[in-house]
Amino acid sequence: MKKIIALDIETTGLNPRKDKIHGVGVAKSVTEVDYLDVNHNGLREYLANPENHIVGHNIRFDLKFLIHAGVTINCNIWDTKLLAQLLNENQELGLKPLSQKYFGSSALDNKRELDRAVSSINGRSVADLCLRDLEDESEPFYHIISKYCMEDCVNTLRLWTMLIDELKRGHNKMLQAGYTNTPLTYYMEETMPLEKVLIQMELQGIRIDVEQLRKYRDVLQSENKQMLAEMSLLAGKQINSIEEELYAKVIATKKTDKGKANVLKRSEKHGTKFNWQSSDHIATLIFDRFGIPISSVEKTETGKPSTSESSLEDLHNSLEPEHLLKRILGTYKTWKKTLKLITTYTGEDKGLMSQIEGDRVYAEYLQAGRGKEGTTGGTVTGRLSSRNPNMQNLPRGSEIKKFFVPDPGHIFVYFDYSQLELRLAAHLSQDPLLIRAYKENLDLHEITGQAIGADRQTGKSTNFAMIYDASAWRLADMLNKSVEECQLIIEDFYKLYKGYRQYLWDQRKFIMRFGCVVSETGRLRRLPGIFEHPERTKEWRHALKQGYNFPIQSLGASITKRAMIELANRNMKIVTQVHDSVVVSLPEDKLDKVPEIQHIAENIYPVSVPLKVDIKLLTSLSESDIIQKQEDKNEQQCSNDRTNQARG
DNA sequence: AGAATGGGCGCC
DNA sequence: TGGGCGCCCATTCT
Known part of the structure; x- marks a missing residue:
């Protein structure tokens, strides 16, 4: 490959729509390094030229900021983090651990100075430093930030050289062994082309019907309140007894120096109250106060009696109809389901609600783990994962999916692979x-x-x-x-x-x-x-x-991802993906594209059997569940027909 | 006080 | 005692 430039930006935070770019570091070689303003002409020209190449460590992060700031990205993009994951999905993927591994501790030259600067403003990260620097015209931290950023650029460039070389060596070995597809071809044909698609998806986000979501929140909350009152009434005696025990424990622990701080802190939140959200408390209620033998239920990883739904379901079925615990468990089950919806989706200031910006959420789709230091992370099979919010585990058949809706003048085209x-x-x-x-x-x-x-x-x-x-x-x-x-x-x-x-x-x-x-x-x-x-x-x-x-x-x-890449190449806007299904946003006057989408999905990758794709138009994500149910019914119907034919 | 772990549960 | 994820809470660790 011809000349490549390593790029890394420093920002005042993690949100490309809310936070600002402090500067852009570039490294042409390990000795030619610069820290530029985002409006630098030469930089903009370079990025707009489709013949040029840039590499970054998790470059999607940087590109989302740059694109949002109005910078045109037409050059080829490469990523050392994604590359490193293909070389070994079990290794740590952060820039620092990789630099350590491949060329030793020189990677941390500027770390100490940076840490001193960060702690001097009571900050937590370089982002705090950037923010302070932009706000304060005297720019006291500019030289520290730029030095740190340029060091990251150099490390990324060195890493790129070594990693791509390793990938090519592995490629050649595998070719000799008779393979045609290798991690190198995977990287070139799948991983990096998909990055451009994911950048578009993440910048675009998905619209939420906030008003309806708020209404639903009120419904859930009143339901939940009622159920809680019911449970507390039914188990009143047992709860009192448990609370006495909790109180005794607090008194006992207070007497030791060590326990003091912890117990007092928790007391502020729950006091010595029975907490229905605590699996420990629930276990005490069931197995101690109600005397259910722990031998009769499933055990957790650590050998404690499980309070999971399936475990309690068995218990529920084994109890006599008029048993008090049976009635409690019945309500508890529904209460917990509702609570999960509240905490994950409708609760103010947390979960989905806290992630809404205006009337949209901007989920992230990960090809590799975020690589917090010390963790490996990553999607080892090549599937995507999603977060903030996780679009891939929205409850099926629940109200929640109704609130994810197309933009005005658009419609969702939903397709999924049948029995992929x-x-x-x-x-x-x-x-x-x-x-x-x-x-x-x-x-x-x-x-x-x-x-x-x-x-x-x-x-x-x-x-x-x-x-x-x-x-x-x-x-x-x-x-x-x-x-x-x-x-x-x-x-x-x-x-x-x-x-x-x-x-x-x-x-x-x-x-x-x-x-x-x-x-x-x-x-x-x-x-x-x-x-x-x-x-x-x-x-x-x-x-x-x-x-x-x-x-x-x-x-x-691979097949789903390749379909996404091809669709995006034909200018279609992908909204979200759940492993074997994809949602495209289509203008209402472009519905003639629907057969094209289906054809691409079914033929994107040749296999020995036909791939079957079901495709539908939706006005919210909830209808995909209805389709799924319908498919099952159709299958059943076909099989009944055939059986009947055989009989006849 | 924040990080890490465990239990639990949502999805394909 | 199928595989692959992320997120919530409570609890413990440091």
Whole structure:
């Protein structure tokens, strides 16, 4: 590659719409470094030229600020953080840890001076320094900020040189071994092109019907209040007793110096009140005051009795109808669901509500972990993750999705891949029956169901369990059958899909030999647990399952992402993505584009079976749930028809 | 007082 | 005792 410039900006905060750019650092080489004003002419010309190249560490952050400030970005963009993740998804991805790893501690030359400056203004970060510097005309911190920024630029540039070289060496090795797709091709064809799409998505955000959301908040809150009163009344006696115990504990702890500060602080918030939001308190209520034996319920990771919904559901079912606890648990379950909605979505000053700017939210979509120092983070399979808010776990069928609406004059085009991962299991395994089922548009769930002597629903669960290599124990739990029965089901399953069984054997052989897996699009996943732990230990089995699942999940992620890239290349605005579904915002007078979108999605990547895409127009995100339900019904109907035909 | 961990739960 | 995520709260650690 020709000349490349490393770029890093310093800002007064993390929000490209609210915070200001302090300056732009650029490094042409390790000795030619500058810290420029955002309006610098030469800089603007460079970035506007499609022949130029820039690299940054998490460059999306910088570009969102620059674009918002009116800077045109037409040059090619590269990212050392995303590159580092492809080299090793288990390593720390921050600029500092990577610099440390690749060229030692010189990366921290200016750290001490910076820390001194930050603490001198009682600040927490360089952002505080930038803010103070911009506000104060005497600019007392400019030289510190610029020095720090330029150092980051140099480190990014050095890192780029070393990382891209390592990626190319790996690429050549894999080519010799017969691969056509490698982490290098993945980076060039998928990761970096997607960055431009994500920048557009994040800058655009999504509109919220704030008025309706507020109305819904009031409904939830009054419901919740009522339920809380009901529960507190029912459990009044037990709660009193627990509160006495809590009070005694506070008194006892107060007498020790150590406990003083903590207990007093907590007392300000909850006092010695029973807290329905505390799983500890709930456990005390159920297992101590109501005397439910802890042997009868599921245990948590640390061996304590679980108060999870499924655990309490079992308990609820086992109680006599007029048992007091049964009535409490009934209300508690609903109360907790409502509370979750309130805290995550409708509560003022937290969750979704606190993230609304005007009438929009601006979610982030991560390709790699944010890399807080000490953590690895990241989406190891190549899926995206979303946050602030997380658009990928909005509750299905709840009111919440109704409040996410298109811009005026626009409509949401929603599409999703039908049974994407099962189709990819067919493609990757080349199992004859799986392939035939999808080529001839047969109902796979029905086929499996019949083969194991069960209904369609059981067939469906079994099919999905297969992708995850579920145990008989787990399947039994899912299907409400005995473990022995499920062992037979699994045997029957693999007799039917011999090709898939062979595929798993081959996968296992590969994993045991190399301790890693490769996706068809060239993404790698190392499985250190394979060599670090003896066979058949818990950790080893976990790593093996990760290895089985990776090629399927990763290829699915690639396909959706590549569809997004192609759509964006054709000027379509993508609003959000949930792994196998995408929402595009289309002007109302451009609906002729809908068949084009579907065609692109279905044909973006060639596999051995047809990919099926369902596509619909929506006026809010909530309708995607309705569609999903309808699809299920349609499938059922088809299978009934076919069964009836067979009978007739 | 803030960071880290655990429990729990939402999604594909 | 399927895989992959993020976020809330309470609690403990430092």
